[in-house]
Amino acid sequence: MSSSASNESLRAPASRCLLCNVGCPVRVMRAGPDQYLPDYVPHAGYAGLCGRGSVLVELADHPDRIHDAHRHGGGGREVLDLRAAAAEMAEALRSTDSAAVIVDGNWDVDTLAAVGAFAKSVRAKWAVSVPPNDEALVRGLDSAGCRFIGPEAIEQADALLLVGDVFATHPVAAHWILEAKTRQPRMPVLVLAASAGVTADFASASFQAAPGAGLAAAVAAVRSGNASALGPRAKGLAGWKDQLKKAKQPMIVVAADTGCASVLALAAEVAHLAKELNAAVCPLTTYGNAWGALRTAAAGGAAGVEDILKDPPEALLVIGADVESALAPQAVASALSSVLTLVYVGPMPNRTSRRAGLVLPAAFAFEQSGRALLGPGREAAFEPLLAPPAGVPTVREILALAGGGAVKADIASPVAAATARANGEPKGEGLLLVLANDPVHFADGSLTREARWPQAVIPRPVLLLAEEDAEAAGLADGRRAVIQGPGGRAEVEVVTDAAQARGQARASAAFPEVRDVFGWKLGTADAYEPVRVQVGKA
Ligand code: SF4
Numbered sequence: 001m002s003s004s005a006s007n008e009s010l011r012a013p014a015s016r017c018l019l020c021n022v023g024c025p026v027r028v029m030r031a032g033p034d035q036y037l038p039d040y041v042p043h044a045g046y047a048g049l050c051g052r053g054s055v056l057v058e059l060a061d062h063p064d065r066i067h068d069a070h071r072h073g074g075g076g077r078e079v080l081d082l083r084a085a086a087a088e089m090a091e092a093l094r095s096t097d098s099a100a101v102i103v104d105g106n107w108d109v110d111t112l113a114a115v116g117a118f119a120k121s122v123r124a125k126w127a128v129s130v131p132p133n134d135e136a137l138v139r140g141l142d143s144a145g146c147r148f149i150g151p152e153a154i155e156q157a158d159a160l161l162l163v164g165d166v167f168a169t170h171p172v173a174a175h176w177i178l179e180a181k182t183r184q185p186r187m188p189v190l191v192l193a194a195s196a197g198v199t200a201d202f203a204s205a206s207f208q209a210a211p212g213a214g215l216a217a218a219v220a221a222v223r224s225g226n227a228s229a230l231g232p233r234a235k236g237l238a239g240w241k242d243q244l245k246k247a248k249q250p251m252i253v254v255a256a257d258t259g260c261a262s263v264l265a266l267a268a269e270v271a272h273l274a275k276e277l278n279a280a281v282c283p284l285t286t287y288g289n290a291w292g293a294l295r296t297a298a299a300g301g302a303a304g305v306e307d308i309l310k311d312p313p314e315a316l317l318v319i320g321a322d323v324e325s326a327l328a329p330q331a332v333a334s335a336l337s338s339v340l341t342l343v344y345v346g347p348m349p350n351r352t353s354r355r356a357g358l359v360l361p362a363a364f365a366f367e368q369s370g371r372a373l374l375g376p377g378r379e380a381a382f383e384p385l386l387a388p389p390a391g392v393p394t395v396r397e398i399l400a401l402a403g404g405g406a407v408k409a410d411i412a413s414p415v416a417a418a419t420a421r422a423n424g425e426p427k428g429e430g431l432l433l434v435l436a437n438d439p440v441h442f443a444d445g446s447l448t449r450e451a452r453w454p455q456a457v458i459p460r461p462v463l464l465l466a467e468e469d470a471e472a473a474g475l476a477d478g479r480r481a482v483i484q485g486p487g488g489r490a491e492v493e494v495v496t497d498a499a500q501a502r503g504q505a506r507a508s509a510a511f512p513e514v515r516d517v518f519g520w521k522l523g524t525a526d527a528y529e530p531v532r533v534q535v536g537k538a
Contacts, residue, residue, distance in 0.1 A: 014041045015366055015385035017053040018106050018288025019442045022151050022172045023374040024049055026366075028057060028385060038385070046152075050171035051440045055451040056366055060386050062450060064349055066361040067389060073357055082393065085360050086401035090122060092315045092341045092358070099124035100313040102305055103395075104320035104346075105293030106130075108370025108382075109409035111395050112293055115319060116300035118404035125313070127305040128297040129321040131443055132260040132528045134290035139418035140267020141283055142291070148376040149251065149280040155179040159247030160189045161222070161240075161279070163215060163270065164255035167198040170284045171439045173253070177202055188243045192218045194258070194434060195464070195506060196499040205236055208501050211258060211434040211530045212425060216265035223273040241277070250277050255284035257437040257509070260528040264420035283375055286443050292373030292411050299410040306522045309335040317343045319395055320362065322350035322446040325512045328520035328527060330487060335522075345398055350446045351512065362395050363388035373411045421525055430532040433485065435515070436464060436506035445510025454510075461508035463492040463535065466500045473535045480538035483507060485531050487519025491538050505535065 014025035017038075025041035026049060038057045040049050059065075069085035071078045080088075093099040101119040103112060105128045112128060119126035130138075141148075151173040154160070157180045167174040181187060181202060191199050191206035192215055200206040209218040209230075218234065221227035222241055227234040244250045254270050256263040274281045287293065296302075305327065308316075312335045324332045329351075336342065336355055344356035347364045367388040371381050388394070396406065425432065440458050441448045448454040463481055465473075475481050477496040482489050483505075490513040500506065507514045520527045 014383060016288065016372060016380055016382040017049060017056060018365060018372055019052040020170050021285040021288045021290065021374045022170050023288050023372065023378070023380055024053055024172055026053055026056065026385060047172055047175040051453060051457070052442050052448060055448055055453055056385060058451045058453070059348070059364065059447060060367065061389070062348065064450060065347060065389070066349060066353070066359060067392060069360045071358055082360065083401050085358060086398050088358060089317060089343045089360065090402035092343060093122040093124045093317060096314045097123070098314040099316070100308045101126040101317045101319065102129055102308060102321055102323055104129050106287045106289050107320060107365050107395060108368070108372055109289065109292040109296045109411050110371060110407065112296040113300055113407040113409035114396055114399050114404055116296070116302060117407045118399045118402065121404065124317070125303045125308055126300070127303045127308050128293045129305050129323060129326060130290045130293050131286045131326065133256045133258060133263050134285040134287050135294060136260045136263035136418070137254070137256050137267055137283055137285060138291055138294045138415055140264045140420065141271055141281065142376065142414040143417040144267070144271035146271050146274045146281045149282050150375055150378045151176055151282055151284070153280070154251060154253060154282060155183070157249050157251040158184055158187055159244045159250040160187065161244060161250070161252045162189065162191045162199055162202070163193070163219060163252065163266070164257060164284070165193045165195060165197040165199045166253055166255050166284065168439055169255040169257055169286070169437050173284060174199065174202070177253070188247070190222070190240050194504070195497070195501070200499070205240070207234055207237055210425065211432055211504055212262045213265060216262060216269045219266065219269040219273055223269065223276060244277050244279065250279040251282060252279050253282045253284065257286070258434045258528070258530065261421045261525060262529060264418055268420050286437070288374060289372040291375050292371070292409070294415045295373060295411040295413065296409045298415050299413060310522050312336070312338045314339065315341040317345065318352050318356070320346040322352050322444060324351040325444040325446050325515070328522055329512055329516050330519065331522045345395060348447060348450060360398055361392045362398060363392055368394045371409070376414070379411065426526070426530060426532050428532040430534045431469060431503060431505045432530050433483065433505050433507060433517070433533045434530045435509035437509050441508070441510030443510070444512070449510060458508065461490065461492045461511040461514045462495045464495050464497040464500050464506045465535070466502045467496040467498070468502055469505065470494055470496050474537055475535070481535055482538050483517050483533050483535055485517035485519060485533040488516050490514050490517050505533070
């Protein structure tokens with residue numbers, strides 16, 4: 001696709017799937033009476049939707065959807081007038097000196113800015129919630145002075161460095177990688193990833209890096225031409241800088257799905273290498289609007305989610321985020337238990353909404369028009385995919401009922417750089433465990449776990465292991481196993497995987513019981529990094 005065709009795709013009047021920052025244009029097809037299916041918008045040059053994008057329509061009329069404002073308490077549920085509930089929400093925040101608002105970062109940027117203005121009007125702190133890996137990638141790259149591209153431009157590459165298992169995290173982006181390979185079958189493609197997944201099948205060469213800091217070290221080895229610290233398997237990395245340098249249009253595609261400190265280190269190495277090669281960088285985030293959310297938060301003086309939770313407020317409004325699932329679950333649960341008034345606004349119930357005393361319904365982000373920033377220079381306006389159910393307001397309408405006003409977000413300025421910390425591998429016995437993203441579930445899974453298609457394909461968490469490690473633990477493919485880690489234990493199904501290096505394991509990211517195993521604490525240097533675990537028979 002030419003760059004003008006790429007711009008055309010961003011201007012296409014369509015709804016957008018924001019379940020990753022490929023941001024596929026999506027529309028609804030009628031498949032029969034009262035039966036609708038999502039479909040991609042072919043004229044915009046995209047190749048289709050992945051499994052995640054296919055759940056959007058199903059979520060819209062999900063049987064568990066929140067349809068009315070209500071109060072929990074005394075073992076019962078009292079339905080409330082929406083206008084009165086919005087006024088009560090505002091008063092709960094206004095009537096204390098210790099109030100905060102946490103909003104999910106995948107709302108459109110103008111809704112996020114309106115949330116920030118509303119929070120200020122009631123003297124509350126506010127924060128935008130995005131996955132830690134997204135936040136680290138944006139904070140590591142946005143001010144790094146790289147030349148950025150969107151995934152549509154990958155097709156023009158004549159040499160590629162792919163960091164992460166792009167096919168698993170951003171399936172439609174893989175389409176443009178294959179297009180580039182088809183145009184130039186001899187194009188050099190190096191894949192650096194924690195597992196030799198499907199993306200490694202596209203590669204001229206691939207290197208399976210250790211989880212956590214291993215990816216940053218592998219990119220550094222390519223840049224420096226010195227791979228000796230990574231062992232004999234990494235020997236081939238040393239010559240790759242020259243191969244990439246010979247290309248006219250080298251590109252680096254980076255999808256980071258674990259860690260926080262390690263992703264900051266990875267972003268710094270990617271930026272460094274890109275500048276030396278004069279390569280374009282295509283950053284891939286889990287949240288479609290991660291870039292827009294973090295720029296809006298920075299421009300609106302937002303705090304960090306962890307800063308708010310480390311010193312829990314008396315009154316907390318959570319909009320759309322399942323903060324308990326999305327972050328260190330035990331630490332967040334403890335913080336939420338000391339909040340006196342918890343209000344939840346959103347389309348679907350989750351761990352956080354079930355704790356809330358007051359709950360208000362809201363449209364999904366894809367049921368309204370808005371703007372998202374998919375990446376630097378990739379602002380996309382979108383239309384509603386479907387109208388929300390009758391009587392269900394948008395978040396902006398709820399804010400208006402609560403006394404808030406419309407605001408246009410400032411997304412022009414890059415987010416200030418954050419400095420990488422150097423975390424080594426965790427010491428101790430046992431397998432090194434990281435979370436594994438998959439092409440079916442989105443982020444913490446609090447939405448996709450509720451839908452039929454993901455339930456049919458990945459209904460329970462799996463543990464991906466090398467066959468030798470499974471045998472050593474007395475396990476085999478398909479057997480039930482227990483993972484015991486610093487935060488507790490979880491039961492999983494074993495999948496032996498030839499792509500998995502020995503001594504390392506990956507477990508489904510979209511299940512809260514798996515995230516509980518890690519025992520992460522808020523704001524610590526090793527939060528969201530790999531841990532050592534014991535694995536045995538269930
Ligand atoms: S690739 Fe991303 S944007 Fe496209 S359908 Fe899948 S999740 Fe949605």
